[in-house]
């Protein structure tokens with residue numbers, strides 16, 4: 001199947017990165033968000049990020065201009081109906097995702113493939129609530145999308161081969177690498193990564209180390225490019241908590257219980273970098289640990 005026009009739902013950190021790479025690869029992208037300000041902010045961010053690639057010589061000024069001209073935005077979700085592929089990248093909440101697909105369904109072209117960038121929610125369950133479980137799958141980009149090489153492709157139980165092949169074709173055109181994951185809670189990357197982040201929060205909660213000592217230990221002691229708490233702030237603490245809840249509920253094992261301190265940060269609205277405060281405070285020139 002020839003994919004030309006792609007709809008992206010959600011213009012947050014993932015939606016803007018996904019739009020950026022799709023437009024540079026030559027796809028026409030229609031980006032949607034319920035929040036008009038998020039759409040404006042995404043366009044500013046995309047322009048700035050592509051400009052950074054231009055200044056490094058990775059992208060030409062003409063390619064930048066062409067990419068930006070391929071992006072349009074809308075607050076009307078139903079306008080995504082005629083696209084060939086929809087990538088849903090809205091907030092990590094199953095009720096929100098169901099609502100988005102339910103609103104889209106009556107307006108979708110027959111051939112449109114539906115995908116979700118969810119980090120953890122069951123693809124089979126999301127698919128089952130649509131009219132096209134065979135043309136539905138998980139399309140999981142990593143953050144930051146322009147820099148990260150991997151895309152996890154997750155088949156629901158009913159996903160057919162042409163749908164998988166069409167999504168694989170998009171990944172290849174982006175010059176990224178696909179990993180196939182089965183549809184179990186949090187798939188591969190987050191099944192392994194998120195319990196590590198949650199354990200780092202427990203280590204902080206129990207007073208074994210401070211924010212700085214925990215991050216420094218994993219950077220210098222395990223050769224991780226970022227410490228786990230720094231990474232949690234980067235991902236978004238609400239997203240981390242949502243993924244831990246999916247692991248806990250879906251695998252029914254107490255080893256996945258979210259750390260109460262992670263819950264507390266989310267309750268405080270300290271969601272990480274996107275709101276300038278999480279395990280670090282980003283409001284000044286240098287990030288300052290909050291514990």
Ligand SMILES: NC(=O)c1ccc[n+]([C@@H]2O[C@H](COP(=O)([O-])OP(=O)(O)OC[C@H]3O[C@@H](n4cnc5c(N)ncnc54)[C@H](O)[C@@H]3O)[C@@H](O)[C@H]2O)c1
Pocket residue numbers: 009010011012013014015032033034035038089090091092093096099100117118119120140141142143234235236239274
């Ligand atoms: N943050 C990460 O590192 C990461 C990595 C891979 C995948 N993901 C997944 O990507 C998705 C988005 O995460 P994010 O980090 O970009 O979140 P974010 O909070 O930065 O952005 C979410 C966006 O969705 C919008 N939104 C909410 N409800 C909507 C609706 N009904 N219709 C349209 N837009 C709506 C919000 O206004 C917001 O702009 C989640 O499913 C998350 O699990 C996140």
